[in-house]
Amino acid sequence: xxxxxxxxxxxxYGSFHALKNVNLNMPKNKITxxxxxxxxxxxxxxxxxxxxxxxxxxxxxxxxxxxxGTDIYSDMDVNVLRKKVGMVxxxxxxxxxxxxxxxxxxxxxxxxxxxSELDRIVEESLRDAAIWDELKDRLKKSALGLSGGQQQRLCxxxxxxxxxxxxxxxxxxxxxxxxSTGKIEELCLKLKDDxxxxxxxxxxxxxLRISDNTAFFLLGEMVEYNSTDAVFSSPKDKRTEEYITGRxx
Amino acid sequence: MQGVFFLTALASIAAVAVICIxxxxxxIPAMAEIGVFDFIGGQKWAPSNVPASYGIFNMxxxxxxxxxxxxxxxxxxxxxxxxxLARFCPKPLYKVLKPATELLAGxxxxxxxxFGLMVIVPFIRDNFGGNGSSWLAASIVLGIMILPxxxxxxxxxxxxxxxSYYEGALALGATKERSVFKTILxxxxxxxxxxxxxxxxxxxxxxMAVVLIAxxxxxxxxxxxDGLRTLTANIVMEMGYSTxxxxxxxxxTGVVLFIFILLITISMQAIKxxxxxxx
Numbered sequence: 079x080x081x082x083x084x085x086x087x088x089x090x091y092g093s094f095h096a097l098k099n100v101n102l103n104m105p106k107n108k109i110t111x112x113x114x115x116x117x118x119x120x121x122x123x124x125x126x127x128x129x130x131x132x133x134x135x136x137x138x139x140x141x142x143x144x145x146x147g148t149d150i151y152s153d154m155d156v157n158v159l160r161k162k163v164g165m166v167x168x169x170x171x172x173x174x175x176x177x178x179x180x181x182x183x184x185x186x187x188x189x190x191x192x193x194s195e196l197d198r199i200v201e202e203s204l205r206d207a208a209i210w211d212e213l214k215d216r217l218k219k220s221a222l223g224l225s226g227g228q229q230q231r232l233c234x235x236x237x238x239x240x241x242x243x244x245x246x247x248x249x250x251x252x253x254x255x256x257x258s259t260g261k262i263e264e265l266c267l268k269l270k271d272d273x274x275x276x277x278x279x280x281x282x283x284x285x286l287r288i289s290d291n292t293a294f295f296l297l298g299e300m301v302e303y304n305s306t307d308a309v310f311s312s313p314k315d316k317r318t319e320e321y322i323t324g325r326x327x
Numbered sequence: 328m329q330g331v332f333f334l335t336a337l338a339s340i341a342a343v344a345v346i347c348i349x350x351x352x353x354x355i356p357a358m359a360e361i362g363v364f365d366f367i368g369g370q371k372w373a374p375s376n377v378p379a380s381y382g383i384f385n386m387x388x389x390x391x392x393x394x395x396x397x398x399x400x401x402x403x404x405x406x407x408x409x410x411x412l413a414r415f416c417p418k419p420l421y422k423v424l425k426p427a428t429e430l431l432a433g434x435x436x437x438x439x440x441x442f443g444l445m446v447i448v449p450f451i452r453d454n455f456g457g458n459g460s461s462w463l464a465a466s467i468v469l470g471i472m473i474l475p476x477x478x479x480x481x482x483x484x485x486x487x488x489x490x491s492y493y494e495g496a497l498a499l500g501a502t503k504e505r506s507v508f509k510t511i512l513x514x515x516x517x518x519x520x521x522x523x524x525x526x527x528x529x530x531x532x533x534x535m536a537v538v539l540i541a542x543x544x545x546x547x548x549x550x551x552x553d554g555l556r557t558l559t560a561n562i563v564m565e566m567g568y569s570t571x572x573x574x575x576x577x578x579x580t581g582v583v584l585f586i587f588i589l590l591i592t593i594s595m596q597a598i599k600x601x602x603x604x605x606x
Contacts, residue, residue, distance in 0.1 A: 128498060161500035171491035174514050183509070184499040233495070240499055 081106040081244060081274040082127060087141035089122060091134065096122050098298045100141075104291070109266060109275045111285035111306065114295035115321065120278045123295070124246050127276065128163040129156050145244070161188060164237035168249040170229035172221035172236070177204075177213050180221045180232060184240035199239050207235035208265050227258025234265065238273075245269065247277040251284065263288050282322055286310050294318045347585070354582035357381075357575030366579060372545045374565070374573040381576040383583065388547050389462075389555035390531055390587075396466025396551075397473055397530040402523055404470070405477030406512075409522075412478065413485040414507045432475035440539035443468040448540055457552035460542035465555070468536050473526035480525055484518020485511060517602030521595060528591045532584070534559035558584045 082104040089097035097119045104110045112120035125131045126139060129150065143150050150159050161184075172180050181200040190196060200217070204210040209231040213224075221232055230250060237245060247266070251259040266275055266288050279285050285292050286306060293303040294315075302309060302318045313319040358366050361381045369382015408428065416424060447467050452459030488511045496506035512519070534557075542554020543564060556564075562577050562584075569577055 130494065130498060133494070133497075157500045157502055159500075160498055165498040167491065167495065167498075169491060171489070171495040173492055173495065173510050183496065183501075187496075187499055187501045187505060187509075236495075236499065 079106045080104060081146065082276070083142070083144045083147075084123075085142040085144070087123075087126070087139065087143060089119070089126060089131070089140075090136075090138045092136040096298050097126075100300050102293060102300060102303060104274065104276060106274050107270055107272075108290040109270050109277065109288055111289035111292045112276070112278045112295060113280075113282060113285050113292055113321075114301075116280075117297075118295040119298040120293075120295045121248055124248055124276060124278050127244070127246055128160050128165050130165065132156065161240050162242055163244040163246060164240060164242035165246040165248065166230070166233050166237055166250045169253055170226060170233050172224070172229050172232050174220065174222055176218050177221050177224075177232060178217040180236050181239045184236060188240060203235040203239040204232075206238050206269070207231045208261065208268075209235060225258075227254050227261065230254060230258065230262060231265070234262070238269075242273065244274045244276065247275065249278050249280060252280055259284070282310075294321060296321070350578060350582050350585055353575055354579035357572060357579040358582070360572060361576060361579075366576070367583065370547075372561070374569065374576065379573065381572070383558065383561070383580055385545050385547050386556055386558050386561050386580070387583065389541075390557040390559070390584075392462055392548065392555060393465045393469060393537065393541065393557055394527055394530040396462060397469035398523065398527060400466055400470030401473040401477055401526060401530075405474050405522070405526070406481050406519060408474070409478045409481035409485055409519075410507060410512065413482050414503075414511065428475050428478045431471070432479075436472070436533060436535040437539075439468050439472055440536035443536060443540035451552060455552050457550075458542070458554070459552075460540055460554050461552045462541070462548045462555050463551040465537050465541040465557075466551075468540060469530045469533055472533060472536065473529050476529050477522045477526045480522035481515070481519045484515040484522065487518065488514045517598055521598050521602075524591055524595050524598065528588055528595075531587055531591070532559065534563050538563055558587075 080103040082102075084100055084102040087097060087100045088095065100123060112124060114120050122131065126143060127150075131137045131139070139151060145154070145159070145162065148154050173183060178200055181203050182196045185196060185199050190199070201210060201214075204213055209228060212228060213232070221229065224232060234245075234250075251262050254262070263284065266277070269275060277289065289306045291304065292306040292309040294301045294309065294313075294317075296317055302313060302315045304314070309318065310322055313322060366381055366383060367387070368384050369380060370384050371380040371382045372385065373380045412421060412424060412428075443464055447464045448459035448461075450459075451457065451461060451464055455463070492510040492514055493506050496510045497503070501509070537557050538560040541557060541560060543556040543560055544554040545556050545561075546553065548555045558580050562580050565573070566577055
Protein backbone atom coordinates (compact mmCIF):
# COMPACT_ATOMS: atom_id res chain seq x y z
CA UNK A 79 0.00 0.00 0.00
CA UNK A 80 1.30 3.43 -0.87
CA UNK A 81 1.67 5.97 1.91
CA UNK A 82 2.71 8.93 -0.18
CA UNK A 83 1.75 9.45 -3.78
CA UNK A 84 3.43 12.22 -5.71
CA UNK A 85 1.73 12.99 -8.96
CA UNK A 86 3.12 15.23 -11.65
CA UNK A 87 4.80 17.50 -9.20
CA UNK A 88 6.81 20.56 -10.18
CA UNK A 89 8.56 22.88 -7.78
CA UNK A 90 9.93 26.34 -8.46
CA TYR A 91 12.11 28.60 -6.36
CA GLY A 92 11.22 31.91 -7.98
CA SER A 93 12.04 31.30 -11.63
CA PHE A 94 14.29 28.33 -10.89
CA HIS A 95 12.68 25.02 -11.80
CA ALA A 96 13.96 22.84 -8.96
CA LEU A 97 11.88 19.69 -9.41
CA LYS A 98 10.61 18.60 -12.78
CA ASN A 99 7.54 16.49 -13.21
CA VAL A 100 8.12 14.06 -10.36
CA ASN A 101 5.93 10.96 -10.07
CA LEU A 102 6.62 8.71 -7.13
CA ASN A 103 4.71 6.24 -4.97
CA MET A 104 6.21 5.43 -1.61
CA PRO A 105 4.98 2.26 0.09
CA LYS A 106 3.96 2.02 3.72
CA ASN A 107 6.33 0.46 6.26
CA LYS A 108 9.25 0.60 3.90
CA ILE A 109 12.38 2.70 3.76
CA THR A 110 12.58 4.81 0.64
CA UNK A 111 15.91 6.46 -0.10
CA UNK A 112 16.50 9.54 -2.27
CA UNK A 113 19.99 9.65 -3.71
CA UNK A 114 21.73 11.97 -6.12
CA UNK A 115 24.43 14.63 -6.27
CA UNK A 116 24.16 17.91 -4.35
CA UNK A 117 21.59 20.28 -5.80
CA UNK A 118 19.62 17.53 -7.50
CA UNK A 119 16.45 18.37 -5.60
CA UNK A 120 16.24 15.36 -3.29
CA UNK A 121 16.17 17.41 -0.08
CA UNK A 122 13.73 19.82 -1.67
CA UNK A 123 11.40 16.95 -2.44
CA UNK A 124 11.72 15.60 1.09
CA UNK A 125 10.85 18.98 2.56
CA UNK A 126 7.80 19.19 0.33
CA UNK A 127 6.42 16.12 2.08
CA UNK A 128 5.93 17.95 5.39
CA UNK A 129 5.67 21.39 3.79
CA UNK A 130 8.82 22.77 5.34
CA UNK A 131 9.33 24.37 1.94
CA UNK A 132 6.55 26.76 2.89
CA UNK A 133 9.23 28.67 4.82
CA UNK A 134 11.19 29.33 1.65
CA UNK A 135 10.17 32.57 0.04
CA UNK A 136 9.12 32.25 -3.59
CA UNK A 137 8.64 28.48 -3.42
CA UNK A 138 5.80 27.33 -5.66
CA UNK A 139 4.51 23.82 -6.14
CA UNK A 140 2.21 22.39 -8.82
CA UNK A 141 0.82 18.88 -9.07
CA UNK A 142 -0.38 16.68 -6.22
CA UNK A 143 1.19 15.17 -3.15
CA UNK A 144 -1.15 12.82 -1.35
CA UNK A 145 -0.77 11.23 2.06
CA UNK A 146 -3.14 8.26 2.38
CA GLY A 147 -5.12 9.75 -0.47
CA THR A 148 -5.46 13.26 0.99
CA ASP A 149 -3.81 16.16 -0.79
CA ILE A 150 -1.42 17.66 1.77
CA TYR A 151 -1.32 21.08 0.14
CA SER A 152 -5.03 21.67 -0.33
CA ASP A 153 -6.98 19.37 1.98
CA MET A 154 -4.95 19.14 5.16
CA ASP A 155 -3.99 21.56 7.91
CA VAL A 156 -0.24 22.04 7.82
CA ASN A 157 0.17 21.39 11.55
CA VAL A 158 -1.81 18.17 11.32
CA LEU A 159 0.38 17.15 8.39
CA ARG A 160 3.55 17.80 10.36
CA LYS A 161 2.24 15.82 13.30
CA LYS A 162 1.71 12.87 10.95
CA VAL A 163 4.94 13.38 9.05
CA GLY A 164 7.85 13.86 11.43
CA MET A 165 11.27 15.06 10.37
CA VAL A 166 14.84 14.54 11.46
CA UNK A 167 17.21 17.19 10.19
CA UNK A 168 20.70 16.96 8.76
CA UNK A 169 22.17 18.70 11.76
CA UNK A 170 20.80 17.54 15.09
CA UNK A 171 18.71 20.38 16.46
CA UNK A 172 17.72 19.65 20.04
CA UNK A 173 16.06 22.61 21.72
CA UNK A 174 18.14 24.36 24.38
CA UNK A 175 16.22 22.69 27.20
CA UNK A 176 16.32 19.45 29.13
CA UNK A 177 16.19 16.02 27.48
CA UNK A 178 12.75 15.52 29.02
CA UNK A 179 11.38 18.84 27.79
CA UNK A 180 12.74 18.17 24.31
CA UNK A 181 10.77 14.94 24.04
CA UNK A 182 7.72 16.39 25.77
CA UNK A 183 7.64 19.42 23.46
CA UNK A 184 5.65 17.68 20.73
CA UNK A 185 3.09 15.96 23.00
CA UNK A 186 2.60 19.20 24.93
CA UNK A 187 2.08 21.01 21.63
CA UNK A 188 -0.71 18.60 20.87
CA UNK A 189 -2.42 19.11 24.18
CA UNK A 190 -1.05 16.42 26.50
CA UNK A 191 -0.49 18.00 29.91
CA UNK A 192 -0.73 15.15 32.38
CA UNK A 193 2.62 14.45 34.00
CA SER A 194 2.16 10.67 34.14
CA GLU A 195 1.17 10.58 30.48
CA LEU A 196 4.17 12.72 29.48
CA ASP A 197 6.49 10.55 31.58
CA ARG A 198 5.23 7.50 29.76
CA ILE A 199 5.64 9.08 26.32
CA VAL A 200 9.15 10.31 27.12
CA GLU A 201 10.28 6.87 28.23
CA GLU A 202 8.59 5.10 25.34
CA SER A 203 10.02 7.48 22.74
CA LEU A 204 13.53 7.26 24.14
CA ARG A 205 13.25 3.47 24.22
CA ASP A 206 12.01 3.41 20.64
CA ALA A 207 14.98 5.54 19.63
CA ALA A 208 17.29 3.12 21.48
CA ILE A 209 18.70 5.81 23.71
CA TRP A 210 16.73 5.30 26.96
CA ASP A 211 19.53 3.43 28.72
CA GLU A 212 22.02 6.17 27.92
CA LEU A 213 19.77 9.03 28.96
CA LYS A 214 17.45 7.77 31.66
CA ASP A 215 19.62 9.32 34.37
CA ARG A 216 20.05 12.61 32.53
CA LEU A 217 16.47 13.50 31.71
CA LYS A 218 16.71 16.81 33.53
CA LYS A 219 20.07 17.75 32.00
CA SER A 220 20.36 20.07 29.01
CA ALA A 221 20.15 18.27 25.70
CA LEU A 222 22.92 20.48 24.35
CA GLY A 223 25.46 18.60 26.48
CA LEU A 224 24.91 15.32 24.62
CA SER A 225 27.25 13.98 21.93
CA GLY A 226 26.33 14.55 18.28
CA GLY A 227 25.10 10.96 17.86
CA GLN A 228 23.04 11.12 21.03
CA GLN A 229 21.59 14.46 19.97
CA GLN A 230 20.48 13.00 16.67
CA ARG A 231 18.85 9.99 18.32
CA LEU A 232 17.23 12.39 20.78
CA CYS A 233 15.79 14.25 17.79
CA UNK A 234 14.48 10.96 16.42
CA UNK A 235 12.89 10.25 19.81
CA UNK A 236 11.43 13.76 19.81
CA UNK A 237 9.91 13.14 16.39
CA UNK A 238 8.52 9.75 17.53
CA UNK A 239 6.93 11.31 20.60
CA UNK A 240 4.13 12.88 18.55
CA UNK A 241 3.26 9.45 17.09
CA UNK A 242 3.89 10.22 13.44
CA UNK A 243 3.05 7.86 10.63
CA UNK A 244 5.97 8.87 8.44
CA UNK A 245 9.50 9.80 9.39
CA UNK A 246 11.51 12.00 7.03
CA UNK A 247 15.26 11.88 7.49
CA UNK A 248 17.27 14.56 5.76
CA UNK A 249 20.83 13.25 5.63
CA UNK A 250 20.36 12.50 9.29
CA UNK A 251 23.68 10.72 9.68
CA UNK A 252 25.92 12.87 7.50
CA UNK A 253 27.42 14.72 10.48
CA UNK A 254 27.95 11.60 12.58
CA UNK A 255 30.77 9.12 13.14
CA UNK A 256 30.44 5.56 11.77
CA UNK A 257 29.38 4.06 15.12
CA SER A 258 26.57 6.58 15.65
CA THR A 259 25.59 6.17 12.00
CA GLY A 260 25.42 2.41 12.50
CA LYS A 261 23.16 2.82 15.50
CA ILE A 262 20.78 5.06 13.61
CA GLU A 263 20.69 2.72 10.61
CA GLU A 264 19.88 -0.17 12.90
CA LEU A 265 17.19 1.95 14.47
CA CYS A 266 15.64 2.73 11.07
CA LEU A 267 15.40 -0.95 10.23
CA LYS A 268 13.59 -1.52 13.51
CA LEU A 269 11.33 1.51 13.14
CA LYS A 270 10.03 0.60 9.71
CA ASP A 271 7.77 -1.99 11.29
CA ASP A 272 5.71 0.87 12.68
CA UNK A 273 6.62 3.83 10.49
CA UNK A 274 7.14 4.68 6.88
CA UNK A 275 10.62 6.10 6.49
CA UNK A 276 11.79 8.35 3.70
CA UNK A 277 15.39 9.35 3.76
CA UNK A 278 17.74 11.54 1.82
CA UNK A 279 21.30 10.34 1.81
CA UNK A 280 24.61 11.19 0.23
CA UNK A 281 25.92 7.85 1.29
CA UNK A 282 25.11 5.23 -1.32
CA UNK A 283 26.28 2.44 0.92
CA UNK A 284 23.71 3.58 3.44
CA UNK A 285 20.94 3.51 0.86
CA LEU A 286 22.06 0.04 -0.17
CA ARG A 287 22.26 -1.20 3.42
CA ILE A 288 18.89 -0.13 4.73
CA SER A 289 16.49 1.08 2.07
CA ASP A 290 13.88 -1.00 0.29
CA ASN A 291 13.42 1.37 -2.63
CA THR A 292 15.71 3.97 -4.07
CA ALA A 293 14.99 7.00 -6.21
CA PHE A 294 17.85 8.61 -8.08
CA PHE A 295 17.64 12.34 -8.80
CA LEU A 296 19.68 14.47 -11.15
CA LEU A 297 19.24 18.19 -11.85
CA GLY A 298 15.67 18.25 -10.54
CA GLU A 299 14.59 15.21 -12.46
CA MET A 300 13.78 11.82 -11.02
CA VAL A 301 15.86 9.61 -13.25
CA GLU A 302 15.12 6.21 -11.85
CA TYR A 303 13.01 4.66 -9.11
CA ASN A 304 12.97 0.99 -8.29
CA SER A 305 13.69 -1.51 -5.57
CA THR A 306 17.07 -0.75 -4.08
CA ASP A 307 18.50 -4.04 -5.25
CA ALA A 308 17.45 -3.35 -8.81
CA VAL A 309 18.75 0.22 -8.81
CA PHE A 310 22.16 -0.81 -7.54
CA SER A 311 22.59 -4.12 -9.37
CA SER A 312 21.01 -3.37 -12.71
CA PRO A 313 20.28 0.32 -13.17
CA LYS A 314 18.17 1.00 -16.23
CA ASP A 315 19.42 4.49 -16.89
CA LYS A 316 22.98 5.22 -17.92
CA ARG A 317 23.16 8.26 -15.61
CA THR A 318 22.14 6.17 -12.61
CA GLU A 319 24.82 3.68 -13.42
CA GLU A 320 27.44 6.39 -13.74
CA TYR A 321 26.43 7.90 -10.42
CA ILE A 322 26.38 4.70 -8.39
CA THR A 323 29.64 3.53 -9.85
CA GLY A 324 31.14 6.81 -8.74
CA ARG A 325 31.83 8.43 -12.07
CA UNK A 326 30.35 11.73 -10.93
CA UNK A 327 28.74 13.36 -7.92
CA MET B 328 49.29 54.70 14.35
CA GLN B 329 48.46 52.19 17.09
CA GLY B 330 49.46 54.86 19.57
CA VAL B 331 46.61 57.05 18.35
CA PHE B 332 44.09 54.26 18.94
CA PHE B 333 45.56 53.71 22.36
CA LEU B 334 45.16 57.41 23.18
CA THR B 335 41.56 57.52 22.01
CA ALA B 336 40.82 54.40 24.05
CA LEU B 337 42.49 56.07 26.99
CA ALA B 338 40.27 59.13 26.62
CA SER B 339 37.07 57.29 27.45
CA ILE B 340 38.68 55.45 30.34
CA ALA B 341 40.08 58.73 31.61
CA ALA B 342 36.64 60.30 31.44
CA VAL B 343 35.16 57.54 33.58
CA ALA B 344 38.04 57.76 36.02
CA VAL B 345 37.81 61.55 36.34
CA ILE B 346 34.04 61.47 36.87
CA CYS B 347 34.48 58.74 39.42
CA ILE B 348 37.19 60.65 41.30
CA UNK B 349 35.23 63.90 41.17
CA UNK B 350 32.09 62.24 42.52
CA UNK B 351 33.81 60.43 45.33
CA UNK B 352 36.09 63.32 46.39
CA UNK B 353 33.12 65.65 46.66
CA UNK B 354 30.53 63.18 47.77
CA ILE B 355 32.21 60.98 50.35
CA PRO B 356 33.11 63.78 52.83
CA ALA B 357 29.50 64.97 52.76
CA MET B 358 28.27 61.47 53.45
CA ALA B 359 30.73 61.23 56.32
CA GLU B 360 29.61 64.57 57.73
CA ILE B 361 25.90 63.77 57.48
CA GLY B 362 26.48 60.19 58.53
CA VAL B 363 26.12 57.42 55.98
CA PHE B 364 23.09 55.94 57.70
CA ASP B 365 21.36 59.30 58.14
CA PHE B 366 22.07 60.14 54.51
CA ILE B 367 20.94 56.91 52.89
CA GLY B 368 18.37 55.84 55.48
CA GLY B 369 17.06 59.28 56.47
CA GLN B 370 13.53 60.12 55.43
CA LYS B 371 13.75 63.86 55.85
CA TRP B 372 15.26 66.11 53.19
CA ALA B 373 15.27 69.71 54.44
CA PRO B 374 18.45 71.51 53.39
CA SER B 375 17.19 74.95 54.49
CA ASN B 376 16.11 73.92 57.98
CA VAL B 377 18.32 74.76 60.93
CA PRO B 378 19.77 72.28 61.57
CA ALA B 379 19.43 70.92 58.02
CA SER B 380 18.41 67.30 57.27
CA TYR B 381 19.86 65.42 54.35
CA GLY B 382 18.10 62.08 54.12
CA ILE B 383 17.64 60.64 50.61
CA PHE B 384 15.85 57.39 51.46
CA ASN B 385 12.55 58.57 50.00
CA MET B 386 14.26 59.50 46.78
CA UNK B 387 16.05 56.17 46.51
CA UNK B 388 12.71 54.45 46.92
CA UNK B 389 11.14 56.85 44.42
CA UNK B 390 13.81 56.06 41.82
CA UNK B 391 13.25 52.35 42.33
CA UNK B 392 9.46 52.78 42.13
CA UNK B 393 9.58 54.83 38.95
CA UNK B 394 12.01 52.42 37.34
CA UNK B 395 9.86 49.46 38.33
CA UNK B 396 6.82 51.19 36.85
CA UNK B 397 8.69 51.84 33.62
CA UNK B 398 9.74 48.20 33.46
CA UNK B 399 6.19 46.96 34.05
CA UNK B 400 4.99 49.12 31.16
CA UNK B 401 7.98 49.03 28.82
CA UNK B 402 9.22 45.44 29.04
CA UNK B 403 6.13 43.53 27.86
CA UNK B 404 5.48 46.02 25.06
CA UNK B 405 9.15 46.10 24.10
CA UNK B 406 9.69 42.34 24.04
CA UNK B 407 6.48 41.65 22.15
CA UNK B 408 7.38 44.37 19.65
CA UNK B 409 10.80 42.78 19.21
CA UNK B 410 9.19 39.37 18.65
CA UNK B 411 6.89 40.90 16.08
CA LEU B 412 9.70 42.69 14.27
CA ALA B 413 11.99 39.67 14.29
CA ARG B 414 9.51 36.94 13.40
CA PHE B 415 6.14 38.15 12.19
CA CYS B 416 6.46 41.54 10.52
CA PRO B 417 6.00 41.60 6.73
CA LYS B 418 8.99 43.18 5.02
CA PRO B 419 7.33 46.37 3.72
CA LEU B 420 5.90 47.11 7.17
CA TYR B 421 9.26 46.38 8.79
CA LYS B 422 10.83 49.10 6.68
CA VAL B 423 8.50 51.58 8.36
CA LEU B 424 8.29 50.14 11.86
CA LYS B 425 11.98 49.59 12.48
CA PRO B 426 13.06 53.19 11.76
CA ALA B 427 10.06 54.36 13.80
CA THR B 428 11.27 52.51 16.88
CA GLU B 429 14.75 53.89 16.28
CA LEU B 430 13.37 57.39 15.98
CA LEU B 431 11.93 56.95 19.45
CA ALA B 432 15.50 56.74 20.75
CA GLY B 433 16.46 59.99 19.09
CA UNK B 434 13.76 62.17 20.60
CA UNK B 435 15.31 64.48 23.23
CA UNK B 436 14.23 63.69 26.77
CA UNK B 437 12.89 67.20 27.30
CA UNK B 438 10.45 66.56 24.46
CA UNK B 439 9.27 63.41 26.22
CA UNK B 440 8.83 65.59 29.29
CA UNK B 441 6.69 68.09 27.35
CA PHE B 442 4.64 65.28 25.91
CA GLY B 443 4.10 63.91 29.41
CA LEU B 444 3.20 67.31 30.77
CA MET B 445 0.76 68.16 28.00
CA VAL B 446 -0.85 64.75 27.40
CA ILE B 447 -0.20 62.20 30.14
CA VAL B 448 -0.44 64.47 33.19
CA PRO B 449 -3.83 66.02 32.25
CA PHE B 450 -5.10 62.60 31.29
CA ILE B 451 -4.22 61.18 34.71
CA ARG B 452 -5.61 64.24 36.48
CA ASP B 453 -8.92 63.94 34.65
CA ASN B 454 -9.30 60.18 34.91
CA PHE B 455 -7.57 59.03 38.06
CA GLY B 456 -7.55 62.12 40.27
CA GLY B 457 -4.67 63.86 41.98
CA ASN B 458 -2.90 66.69 40.22
CA GLY B 459 -1.60 64.39 37.49
CA SER B 460 2.12 64.85 38.08
CA SER B 461 2.77 61.48 39.58
CA TRP B 462 4.49 58.14 39.86
CA LEU B 463 2.16 56.84 37.14
CA ALA B 464 2.93 59.71 34.74
CA ALA B 465 6.68 59.24 35.15
CA SER B 466 6.37 55.46 34.75
CA ILE B 467 4.38 55.76 31.54
CA VAL B 468 6.76 58.23 29.93
CA LEU B 469 9.84 56.30 31.06
CA GLY B 470 8.19 53.10 29.87
CA ILE B 471 7.99 54.65 26.41
CA MET B 472 11.52 56.02 26.62
CA ILE B 473 13.08 52.61 27.32
CA LEU B 474 11.21 50.97 24.44
CA PRO B 475 13.87 51.55 21.76
CA UNK B 476 16.57 50.07 24.00
CA UNK B 477 14.51 47.01 24.83
CA UNK B 478 13.24 46.52 21.29
CA UNK B 479 16.65 46.96 19.68
CA UNK B 480 18.60 44.67 22.00
CA UNK B 481 15.86 42.02 22.22
CA UNK B 482 15.40 41.96 18.47
CA UNK B 483 19.06 41.26 17.81
CA UNK B 484 19.00 38.58 20.51
CA UNK B 485 15.98 36.97 18.86
CA UNK B 486 17.60 37.12 15.45
CA UNK B 487 20.72 35.41 16.79
CA UNK B 488 18.79 32.26 17.72
CA UNK B 489 19.54 29.42 15.28
CA UNK B 490 16.71 28.94 12.79
CA SER B 491 16.99 25.20 13.43
CA TYR B 492 15.10 25.54 16.75
CA TYR B 493 12.22 27.17 14.97
CA GLU B 494 12.20 24.58 12.19
CA GLY B 495 12.45 21.77 14.72
CA ALA B 496 9.35 23.02 16.52
CA LEU B 497 7.39 23.54 13.29
CA ALA B 498 8.31 20.05 12.15
CA LEU B 499 6.65 18.67 15.27
CA GLY B 500 3.40 20.30 14.23
CA ALA B 501 3.66 23.38 16.43
CA THR B 502 2.05 26.58 15.19
CA LYS B 503 4.22 29.50 14.23
CA GLU B 504 3.28 31.31 17.47
CA ARG B 505 4.10 28.35 19.66
CA SER B 506 7.39 27.74 17.84
CA VAL B 507 8.41 31.35 18.41
CA PHE B 508 7.30 31.67 22.02
CA LYS B 509 8.38 28.23 23.20
CA THR B 510 11.70 27.86 21.40
CA ILE B 511 13.04 31.14 20.03
CA LEU B 512 12.11 33.40 22.91
CA UNK B 513 13.44 31.07 25.65
CA UNK B 514 16.63 30.53 23.65
CA UNK B 515 17.23 34.27 23.54
CA UNK B 516 16.50 34.88 27.20
CA UNK B 517 19.94 36.10 28.20
CA UNK B 518 19.87 38.68 25.41
CA UNK B 519 16.37 39.74 26.39
CA UNK B 520 17.45 39.97 30.02
CA UNK B 521 20.33 42.18 28.96
CA UNK B 522 17.83 44.39 27.17
CA UNK B 523 15.77 44.70 30.34
CA UNK B 524 18.83 45.56 32.42
CA UNK B 525 19.85 48.23 29.91
CA UNK B 526 16.32 49.57 30.09
CA UNK B 527 16.56 49.72 33.88
CA UNK B 528 19.76 51.72 33.60
CA UNK B 529 18.16 54.12 31.16
CA UNK B 530 15.08 54.62 33.34
CA UNK B 531 17.09 55.08 36.50
CA UNK B 532 19.31 57.74 35.00
CA UNK B 533 16.64 59.70 33.16
CA UNK B 534 16.24 63.22 34.53
CA MET B 535 14.66 65.89 32.36
CA ALA B 536 11.46 64.08 31.48
CA VAL B 537 10.96 62.91 35.05
CA VAL B 538 11.49 66.31 36.64
CA LEU B 539 8.67 67.76 34.54
CA ILE B 540 6.03 65.16 35.32
CA ALA B 541 6.77 63.37 38.61
CA UNK B 542 5.55 66.12 40.93
CA UNK B 543 8.84 66.09 42.82
CA UNK B 544 7.46 65.85 46.34
CA UNK B 545 9.96 64.18 48.64
CA UNK B 546 7.84 61.26 49.77
CA UNK B 547 7.26 57.59 49.37
CA UNK B 548 4.10 57.46 47.25
CA UNK B 549 1.34 55.21 48.49
CA UNK B 550 -0.74 55.49 45.33
CA UNK B 551 0.17 55.55 41.65
CA UNK B 552 -1.29 59.05 41.41
CA ASP B 553 0.98 60.43 44.16
CA GLY B 554 3.96 62.55 43.20
CA LEU B 555 7.51 61.57 43.97
CA ARG B 556 11.04 62.89 43.56
CA THR B 557 13.79 60.71 42.08
CA LEU B 558 17.51 60.96 42.85
CA THR B 559 18.18 62.56 39.48
CA ALA B 560 15.35 65.07 39.87
CA ASN B 561 16.67 66.05 43.29
CA ILE B 562 20.08 66.89 41.86
CA VAL B 563 18.85 68.88 38.89
CA MET B 564 16.30 70.88 40.89
CA GLU B 565 18.59 72.08 43.65
CA MET B 566 22.05 72.16 42.12
CA GLY B 567 21.57 75.70 40.81
CA TYR B 568 21.19 77.44 44.14
CA SER B 569 22.88 75.07 46.59
CA THR B 570 26.07 75.89 48.48
CA UNK B 571 28.30 74.24 51.03
CA UNK B 572 27.12 70.99 52.57
CA UNK B 573 23.87 71.14 50.59
CA UNK B 574 25.78 71.14 47.35
CA UNK B 575 28.03 68.34 48.55
CA UNK B 576 24.99 66.34 49.62
CA UNK B 577 23.67 66.62 46.07
CA UNK B 578 26.94 65.32 44.72
CA UNK B 579 26.70 62.50 47.24
CA THR B 580 23.26 61.79 45.78
CA GLY B 581 25.10 61.44 42.49
CA VAL B 582 27.42 58.93 44.14
CA VAL B 583 24.46 56.80 45.16
CA LEU B 584 23.12 56.97 41.61
CA PHE B 585 26.56 56.07 40.29
CA ILE B 586 26.65 53.00 42.52
CA PHE B 587 23.25 51.92 41.21
CA ILE B 588 24.47 52.22 37.63
CA LEU B 589 27.65 50.35 38.57
CA LEU B 590 25.58 47.47 39.94
CA ILE B 591 23.56 47.40 36.72
CA THR B 592 26.71 47.36 34.61
CA ILE B 593 28.11 44.52 36.69
CA SER B 594 24.94 42.45 36.37
CA MET B 595 25.04 43.20 32.64
CA GLN B 596 28.57 41.75 32.45
CA ALA B 597 27.46 38.74 34.49
CA ILE B 598 24.61 38.06 32.08
CA LYS B 599 26.98 38.40 29.15
CA UNK B 600 29.59 36.00 30.50
CA UNK B 601 26.89 33.55 31.54
CA UNK B 602 25.39 33.52 28.07
CA UNK B 603 28.84 33.02 26.54
CA UNK B 604 29.38 30.02 28.78
CA UNK B 605 26.03 28.43 28.13
CA UNK B 606 25.76 29.47 24.46
